Amino acid sequence: MAQVHYHCDACNHRSEHLQRPGYCAHCGGPLTFGYDQAAMTPQPALPGIWRYAARLPIADPAAAVSLGEGNTPLLAARLDLGVRLFWKDETRNPTGSAKDRALAVAISKGRELGKRRVIIASTGSAGLSAAAYAARAGLAAAVLMPHGTPRDRAAVMHLFGADVMIISGSFEVIADVVERARKQYGWYEVTTARERNPFQAEGPKTIAYELVEQLAGVPDAVVVPTGGGGTLSGIWRGFQELHAAGAIPTLPRMYAVQNVHFNALERALRLGLTETHEIAALGIDSSRPTATPNLKHAVPPDWRSALRALRESEGDVVTVTDAEAIAGQAELAHHEGLFAEVSCAVVAPAIRRLLERGLVQPSERVVGMLSGSGLRDIAALAEHHPAAIRTLTPQESLTWLGHP
Amino acid sequence: MAQVHYHCDACNHRSEHLQRPGYCAHCGGPLTFGYDQAAMTPQPALPGIWRYAARLPIADPAAAVSLGEGNTPLLAARLDLGVRLFWKDETRNPTGSAKDRALAVAISKGRELGKRRVIIASTGSAGLSAAAYAARAGLAAAVLMPHGTPRDRAAVMHLFGADVMIISGSFEVIADVVERARKQYGWYEVTTARERNPFQAEGPKTIAYELVEQLAGVPDAVVVPTGGGGTLSGIWRGFQELHAAGAIPTLPRMYAVQNVHFNALERALRLGLTETHEIAALGIDSSRPTATPNLKHAVPPDWRSALRALRESEGDVVTVTDAEAIAGQAELAHHEGLFAEVSCAVVAPAIRRLLERGLVQPSERVVGMLSGSGLRDIAALAEHHPAAIRTLTPQESLTWLGHP
Numbered sequence: 033m034a035q036v037h038y039h040c041d042a043c044n045h046r047s048e049h050l051q052r053p054g055y056c057a058h059c060g061g062p063l064t065f066g067y068d069q070a071a072m073t074p075q076p077a078l079p080g081i082w083r084y085a086a087r088l089p090i091a092d093p094a095a096a097v098s099l100g101e102g103n104t105p106l107l108a109a110r111l112d113l114g115v116r117l118f119w120k121d122e123t124r125n126p127t128g129s130a131k132d133r134a135l136a137v138a139i140s141k142g143r144e145l146g147k148r149r150v151i152i153a154s155t156g157s158a159g160l161s162a163a164a165y166a167a168r169a170g171l172a173a174a175v176l177m178p179h180g181t182p183r184d185r186a187a188v189m190h191l192f193g194a195d196v197m198i199i200s201g202s203f204e205v206i207a208d209v210v211e212r213a214r215k216q217y218g219w220y221e222v223t224t225a226r227e228r229n230p231f232q233a234e235g236p237k238t239i240a241y242e243l244v245e246q247l248a249g250v251p252d253a254v255v256v257p258t259g260g261g262g263t264l265s266g267i268w269r270g271f272q273e274l275h276a277a278g279a280i281p282t283l284p285r286m287y288a289v290q291n292v293h294f295n296a297l298e299r300a301l302r303l304g305l306t307e308t309h310e311i312a313a314l315g316i317d318s319s320r321p322t323a324t325p326n327l328k329h330a331v332p333p334d335w336r337s338a339l340r341a342l343r344e345s346e347g348d349v350v351t352v353t354d355a356e357a358i359a360g361q362a363e364l365a366h367h368e369g370l371f372a373e374v375s376c377a378v379v380a381p382a383i384r385r386l387l388e389r390g391l392v393q394p395s396e397r398v399v400g401m402l403s404g405s406g407l408r409d410i411a412a413l414a415e416h417h418p419a420a421i422r423t424l425t426p427q428e429s430l431t432w433l434g435h436p
Numbered sequence: 437m438a439q440v441h442y443h444c445d446a447c448n449h450r451s452e453h454l455q456r457p458g459y460c461a462h463c464g465g466p467l468t469f470g471y472d473q474a475a476m477t478p479q480p481a482l483p484g485i486w487r488y489a490a491r492l493p494i495a496d497p498a499a500a501v502s503l504g505e506g507n508t509p510l511l512a513a514r515l516d517l518g519v520r521l522f523w524k525d526e527t528r529n530p531t532g533s534a535k536d537r538a539l540a541v542a543i544s545k546g547r548e549l550g551k552r553r554v555i556i557a558s559t560g561s562a563g564l565s566a567a568a569y570a571a572r573a574g575l576a577a578a579v580l581m582p583h584g585t586p587r588d589r590a591a592v593m594h595l596f597g598a599d600v601m602i603i604s605g606s607f608e609v610i611a612d613v614v615e616r617a618r619k620q621y622g623w624y625e626v627t628t629a630r631e632r633n634p635f636q637a638e639g640p641k642t643i644a645y646e647l648v649e650q651l652a653g654v655p656d657a658v659v660v661p662t663g664g665g666g667t668l669s670g671i672w673r674g675f676q677e678l679h680a681a682g683a684i685p686t687l688p689r690m691y692a693v694q695n696v697h698f699n700a701l702e703r704a705l706r707l708g709l710t711e712t713h714e715i716a717a718l719g720i721d722s723s724r725p726t727a728t729p730n731l732k733h734a735v736p737p738d739w740r741s742a743l744r745a746l747r748e749s750e751g752d753v754v755t756v757t758d759a760e761a762i763a764g765q766a767e768l769a770h771h772e773g774l775f776a777e778v779s780c781a782v783v784a785p786a787i788r789r790l791l792e793r794g795l796v797q798p799s800e801r802v803v804g805m806l807s808g809s810g811l812r813d814i815a816a817l818a819e820h821h822p823a824a825i826r827t828l829t830p831q832e833s834l835t836w837l838g839h840p
Contacts, residue, residue: 105504168773184814193770213837366597369572407811410588433617
């Protein structure tokens with residue numbers, strides 16, 4: 033870890049040392065990290081995200097807790113959505129989602145800090161990732177999730193050895209329990225919100241680093257399915273770091289994709305909201321059923337840094353319906369051979385919308401983030417698509433194969 | 437494709453040109469491929485398995501049908517099974533299994549040959565892969581599977597646009613339908629058996645190439661969950677090619693892991709069987725239910741080359757029970773943070789058995805193949821493990837977190 037320093041995002045206090053892990057010693061606000069600008073060159077000796085270890089807040093990357101996260105493919109799209117399109121296939125991470133980058137950093141830091149017990153509030157993806165990395169690290173883990181989380185996913189967390197609890201109450205209520213467990217009982221919290229764990233927030237920026245290498249340049253636009261907002265703002269921070277170091281000449285525009293019924297960022301951007309209570313006052317009902325559960329936040333925990341990414345990059349928010357998301361999943365599978373979960377398949381209709389609105393141009397290079405694998409939600413397929421599996425005799429099948 | 441030539445595995449006829457795709461012009465036997473020995477150096481310009489394109493039977497690797505297959509992590513084991521153990525994490529391939537290497541080659545070749553319609557007989561993994569790559573290639577696909585294939589997996593194939601058929605009859609009956617569809621109606625067969633499609637059989641050898649690079653040397657033993665036998669014999673061919681070219685000084689021993697009730701290779705090795713009818717006469721009942729469906733072959737299609745790999749490498753077969761496989765899955769999840777399907781979790785108990793029998797030594801470097809991801813069979817978890825997900829109030833959860 034080369035020359036990292038810490039400064040508070042709330043009071044701007046700067047320190048070379050970490051007083052209270054992850055929080056400002058003066059005001060308790062969330063810390064951000066600054067790195068030696070000389071260390072912007074990847075180190076090929078380490079795999080995946082650890083190639084960028086000089087820009088991650090881990091003391092000894094060789095001792096990091098790793099399942100081989102990162103280094104995911106960037107695939108040229110076959111689908112003609114009207115732009116020069118690439119898919120960043122984050123489904124290829126160890127537990128099938130981009131959250132693995134965040135949790136690899138968070139759990140590595142936890143072990144470095146001597147923590148023994150990890151806790152997380154999650155709607156599913158981050159919890160799965162936390163359970164896997166805690167197992168890899170030999171740490172105990174507790175995953176707290178709201179009602180409605182698919183039981184299949186919870187069963188996998190349990191197999192990893194995590195204590196899995198479904199809690200009656202909203203995500204905000206659960207986050208409060210987790211914070212009290214941290215304060216009162218010393219659990220190490222890895223909830224993927226920057227104010228809850230600043231280390232994990234450094235993980236997603238490695239996506240930006242990889243994109244610049246894979247494209248041998250800077251994309252014009254990056255389109256990100258957005259739930260809590262941490263992945264979006266993390267990617268933006270990665271581009272900003274590269275730009276500040278003079279490693280890239282331009283910056284991309286960042287576009288968030290929200291579900292039309294969970295559009296806190298869109299409304300906050302339009303209305304110029306600046307306080308959490310204003311977002312909460314929008315009255316978004318997080319108990320509303322949706323086909324995109326990972327986008328289901330009334331108050332996205334990282335809304336502040338996500339909005340900042342959208343404004344600074346001159347990006348925007350587009351919204352997508354459940355039906356469009358479900359159709360997007362089928363389109364990605366049928367035309368690209370990619371099985372994305374419905375929550376991230378929103379990028380396909382979103383890119384069409386961006387083009388219609390003139391926000392992206394046909395000549396531009398656009399990256400669509402496929403944040404999570406559909407394999408973790410196969411059961412949802414049966415809900416969205418009528419069964420079309422035929423049972424045939426050998427002769428019936430041969431007859432059909434002769435005249436398909 | 438540098439200097440590939442073809443020779444028949446049955447009559448040894450050699451040709452520089454491919455007369456009838458994949459089969460010997462003289463006797464119809466299965467073709468194998470020979471490559472320019474000078475071309476043993478990886479080409480880093482292409483990703484994944486295509487780094488080794490000079491040793492794959494594809495004319496233009498830049499035009500290959502790719503989902504970013506290969507280049508999977510090799511993870512040092514945390515579990516102490518008594519040897520220097522590494523996991524080759526093939527769950528990280530595009531559809532979650534090592535079959536993606538085979539199908540990427542088969543479908544790329546199919547498109548190169550101008551094929552429009554792809555057909556496969558599969559017990560699940562290869563069918564999923566075929567459906568994804570056919571979608572990526574823009575080809576029609578038909579997947580024929582026996583009764584008992586998980587419907588969840590079939591639903592994903594359908595989403596990829598494949599025609600999915602469950603056929604009444606054994607795998608052998610289904611393979612016969614597929615062969616007739618190829619001969620009578622011109623379907624391009626990609627069943628992962630070397631006699632059915634010799635191109636796909638070249639895919640698994642890239643695992644050997646990667647292992648040698650990742651270990652910076654040759655492992656002492658490679659332990660492979662074995663169903664049809666193609667992955668085992670493909671890996672062995674990769675090591676043989678490297679050895680013949682002088683790129684590696686030694687060869688590993690290959691160990692096949694079979695289910696104790698589907699142990700055709702073990703019995704054939706002990707009894708010295710040399711003909712398919714002798715294997716069939718063992719009377720293994722492929723309709724018997726098992727927790728390891730991917731290992732469920734009465735007559736492993738690639739039994740001949742698999743046995744040859746075991747004999748030539750001075751390896752062996754070990755067998756594992758359903759209960760051991762299920763326990764192995766939990767052990768890999770809990771101690772390694774890896775979610776392997778039950779069919780490949782057999783490697784963990786198998787390695788213990790190899791050590792007990794003195795077939796591997798504590799000082800040796802052993803690679804365990806994790807061939808397929810458990811995410812494709814989450815539903816099976818509920819069968820094997822009682823639900824342990826608790827539903828709690830916020831106060832109940834906090835009380836527990838204080839005294840875990």
